[in-house]
Amino acid sequence: MELFLSIFGKPAIIIALVAFIGLVLQKAKISKIITGTLLSFIGFVLIKTGGKILGGVLGMFSAMFSNAFGMHGVVPSNEAITALTMDTLGTSAAFILFFAMIINLLLARYTRFKSIYLSLHLVLFMAFSFTAVLQGLGYSGNTIIIAGAIIIGCYMAIFPTLLSKFSRSIIGNNDYCIAHAGTISYLAGSYCGKWFGNKKIDVEHLKINDRYSFLKQADVATFITMFILLCISGIFSSEDYLKTIIGNDTFIIFALEQSAIFAGGLYIAKKGVAIFTEEVVPAFKGFAQVVAPGCVPAVDPMVLFDKAPNCVLIGFLVSFFTEILCVVIFPFIHLPIIIPGIMASFITGGTAAIFGNSTGGARGAIIAAFINGLLLCILPALALPLFSFLGVQGVTFADPDFTSLSLITDAILKLFS
Numbered sequence: 001m002e003l004f005l006s007i008f009g010k011p012a013i014i015i016a017l018v019a020f021i022g023l024v025l026q027k028a029k030i031s032k033i034i035t036g037t038l039l040s041f042i043g044f045v046l047i048k049t050g051g052k053i054l055g056g057v058l059g060m061f062s063a064m065f066s067n068a069f070g071m072h073g074v075v076p077s078n079e080a081i082t083a084l085t086m087d088t089l090g091t092s093a094a095f096i097l098f099f100a101m102i103i104n105l106l107l108a109r110y111t112r113f114k115s116i117y118l119s120l121h122l123v124l125f126m127a128f129s130f131t132a133v134l135q136g137l138g139y140s141g142n143t144i145i146i147a148g149a150i151i152i153g154c155y156m157a158i159f160p161t162l163l164s165k166f167s168r169s170i171i172g173n174n175d176y177c178i179a180h181a182g183t184i185s186y187l188a189g190s191y192c193g194k195w196f197g198n199k200k201i202d203v204e205h206l207k208i209n210d211r212y213s214f215l216k217q218a219d220v221a222t223f224i225t226m227f228i229l230l231c232i233s234g235i236f237s238s239e240d241y242l243k244t245i246i247g248n249d250t251f252i253i254f255a256l257e258q259s260a261i262f263a264g265g266l267y268i269a270k271k272g273v274a275i276f277t278e279e280v281v282p283a284f285k286g287f288a289q290v291v292a293p294g295c296v297p298a299v300d301p302m303v304l305f306d307k308a309p310n311c312v313l314i315g316f317l318v319s320f321f322t323e324i325l326c327v328v329i330f331p332f333i334h335l336p337i338i339i340p341g342i343m344a345s346f347i348t349g350g351t352a353a354i355f356g357n358s359t360g361g362a363r364g365a366i367i368a369a370f371i372n373g374l375l376l377c378i379l380p381a382l383a384l385p386l387f388s389f390l391g392v393q394g395v396t397f398a399d400p401d402f403t404s405l406s407l408i409t410d411a412i413l414k415l416f417s
Contacts, residue, residue, distance in 0.1 A: 012045050022288075026286035047273055049269075050266060054346065064233040067237045073327070074384060079125075081128070093128045100127070108292035115296050116157075134148070180351065182401065188368070190356065193367055197359060199364070225313055227255055301351040311350065315349040315350040338377045345376065383397065383406050
């Protein structure tokens with residue numbers, strides 16, 4: 001079981017396998033099969049490597065920000081709660097993941113929902129959250145596996161297909177679509193951008209004064225944004241805390257280096273995205289012809305980041321500061337404080353802004369990122385009691401799709417019971 005989880009917890013292996021099978025089915029030359037398979041693997045590993053670098057800097061920033069402003073509460077982290085509940089939930093979650101993949105393929109073959117969900121690490125997290133909800137309600141064994149596989153398998157096929165209505169206009173074609181656990185945020189942001197935005201003012205086409213033209217370079221703008229955030233947090237952090245993280249360096253040098261590392265991590269991730277999309281999408285067509293004719297690969301939203309760097313920055317900032325606002329408000333409305341998950345703010349906030357901008361321009365991007373920030377705090381706060389029986393303190397599931405599915409499942413089952 002641990003071997004199964006370790007394999008399917010490594011989406012790069014699945015991606016490489018899909019690329020290999022696709023190229024073989026297309027009867028490609030041996031050289032193309034080797035290069036296509038390896039480049040697909042390398043591209044996805046670069047995305048993950050860049051993500052780890054981003055996560056390291058953002059994790060450090062999150063801790064510094066908490067120290068600076070005295071924030072204490074529950075941290076939404078899928079990786080952390082999955083690791084802490086591996087022994088109690090892992091077996092059921094692994095079976096759910098396996099059968100959900102089969103159901104996804106069947107739906108892609110025989111229905112109009114043609115998406116095949118390739119962000120399988122997110123499906124694994126969802127399987128854990130769903131298992132936890134059903135265990136908390138007293139269900140066990142095969143009931144959890146069957147119900148979880150059916151619901152999550154349907155989710156894998158349906159949600160990326162629904163979102164493709166909007167992702168097509170961003171990507172420019174239907175060669176691939178987006179698979180991510182923030183789909184509810186992206187759909188809400190897309191519709192709200194359409195209803196309340198102004199598509200004529202595109203974030204990516206905003207005119208910038210020549211003296212600020214350096215901000216048009218995405219890596220430079222990313223560097224400056226992180227440097228400013230680190231400096232603000234550093235000003236209010238205690239001297240003892242700063243000494244523990246910067247050692248013998250001066251704070252300015254430390255902030256400059258960390259900002260450069262952050263910008264470099266994003267660059268690596270975007271390079272991985274470019275390699276990945278160039279290789280896996282053509283290879284996937286061969287896989288699709290046999291497994292599910294007409295199906296579409298659903299991939300990580302970071303494939304969009306290079307298309308809309310301004311949206312990513314705006315989405316991150318708006319989503320993050322919306323979450324800070326929730327930290328201030330929640331004690332007054334008797335909700336647990338949810339510490340902003342900086343990585344989630346960056347990825348889901350940036351992606352939400354891209355979708356909001358596509359339907360409602362700059363205003364749509366801001367509205368979508370604001371909604372995303374609210375959902376990243378409100379949904380984990382509401383879902384927290386569902387996982388209390390696990391005995392895991394200070395951490396919970398993060399992304400909107402996990403928490404909303406958990407809340408809906410709990411409400412429906414309680415209604416019928």
